[in-house]
Amino acid sequence: MKRKSDRRKRKVQIKKTAALLFLGMLAAVCLVNLIHSDKEFSDRENRMLEQKPSLTVTGVTSGRYMKQYESYKSDQFAARNLWVTLKTNTDLLMGKRDSNGVFKGKDSYLLEDIAKPDEDQMKENIEAIKAFEESYVDIPVYFALVPNAANVMSGKLPGLAETEDQGRQFESIRKELGDEVSWVDVQTTLKKHKDENIYYRTDHHWTTLGASYAYEELAKAMGLDTADGPKWERYAVSNDFNGTLSATSGYEQGYREPIYIYAPEKGEKSPDVTVSYVDEQRKSASLYDSSKLKEKDQYALFLGGNYSMIDIKTTADTSNRLLLVKDSYANCLVPFLTPFFREIIIIDPRYYYGDIHQVMDENNITSVLFLYNGNTFVEDNSISGVLKNNETE
Incomplete structure (x- = not known):
């Protein structure tokens, strides 16, 4: 009987000790979070972090305040990166192969899930593009x-x-756009090269190799005389890129991959460029910002990242001028286009609030190109507003 009593006492003692340890750890975590300073930006995830929301009666009654506060605490939780890594590794051990909309694929590939379209917004965007095309029937x-x-x-x-x-x-979008907007079939082209490194393994962008194949298809569709353009050679400018999909998912954080740029072969001619960042009132003589290679988001090497409006003037022997309406996929493709246009004006509708019709009229634009990745386009809520901005004046 005494042995049984002793065993019971030991079990009770173990439970008490475990409970005290748990409460101690909980108290320590709470204390650390109380004294932990909020951060504005996550270098690892390359995004702004949620800040503490303002407490208002409307926010509380609508439930918005609690949602914002929950996001705030999630973003600002102490040692958040460590906890995310632990969760990701635990999920992998349990056989889970997706995290935050990112699949852990074969051969170290991380693949962003295909977005489900916002049907109403996408229809509005398509109608705006069609109306825009009808406003410039000769372009x-x-x-x-x-x-x-x-x-x-x-x-x-x-x-x-x-x-x-x-x-x-894509097929539905192509049909909705109709025949007046010239569809460039990039999908078929890329699928022919699916066994090559046309996408980064740890980032959601295509590589410059993928962009080069798309450029060849664009050149055919747009009637660009590539025989008069330079022959291209690629150069590695980084070998330690780890992209946004790795940061978002927690997968492949130790994986490093190269970034290439394409430049004319030795002896080949290429036009000089002047790159003007319009809102920032800043100019550069290069299409690349090498300082970005020292930062987390090395893909921002191309054009220095995303800006509302960029005006690229070249010394190309032509009077052709292009308006490029785009997302970040276009950034690494732009260098291939510069030999064929005297000027390329780039608009990113996510950040642009000016009058795009004024840009068309004042800059003698001769052709327009919309270039987006599928996921961005089907969820975009900016294109229609930018294309219609003169209708609200």
């Missing part, structure tokens, strides 16, 4: 929609992974 309008890696490289997806049918999305 050709091209539309290039770039498929995401999970579409082109679906064989790299983990087993049993299910995604939206992006090919069907």
Whole structure:
């Protein structure tokens, strides 16, 4: 009887000790979070972090305040990166192969899930593009929609992974745009090269190799005389890139991959450029910002990242002027286009609030190109507003 009593006492003591340890750890975590300073930006995730929301009666009654506060505490939790890594590794041990909309695929590929379209907004965007084209009947309008890696490289997806049918999305968009907007079939081109490194393994962008294949298709569609253009050679400018999909998911954080740029072969001519960042009132003589290679988001090497409006003037022997309406996928493709245009004006609708019709009229634009990746386009809520901005004046 005494042995049983002793065993019971030991069990009770162990439970008490475990409870005290748990409460102690909980108290320590709470204390650390109380004294932990908030951060504005996450270098690892390359995004702004949620800040403490203002307490208002309206915010509380609508429930918005609690949602914002929950996001704030999640973003600002002490040692957040450590906890995310632990959770990711635990999920992997349990067989889970997706995190925050990112699949852990084969051969170290991380693949962003295919986005489900916001049907109403997408329809509004398409109608705005069609109306824009009708406003400039003498100016050709091209539309290039770039498929995401999970579409082109679906064989790299983990087993049993299910995604939206992006090919069907593209076909629907093509039909809705109609024949007046010239559709450039980038999807078929990239699928022919799906076994090559046309997408980064740790980032959601395509590589410059992928962009080079799309450029060849664009040149055919736009009638660019590539025989008069330079022959290109690629150079590695970084070997330690780890992109946004790794940061978002927690996967492949130790993986490093190269970034290449394309430049004319030795002896080949290429026009000089002057790159003007209009809102920032800053100019550069290069299409690349090498300082970005020292930062987390090395893809910002191309054009220095995303800006509302960039005006690129070249010494190309032509009077052609291009308006490029785009997302970040276009950034690494722009160098291929500079030999064929005297001027390229780049608009990113996510940041642009000016009058795009004024840009068209004042700069004697001779052709327009819309270039987006599929996921961005089907969720975009900016294009229609920018294209219609003169209608509200």
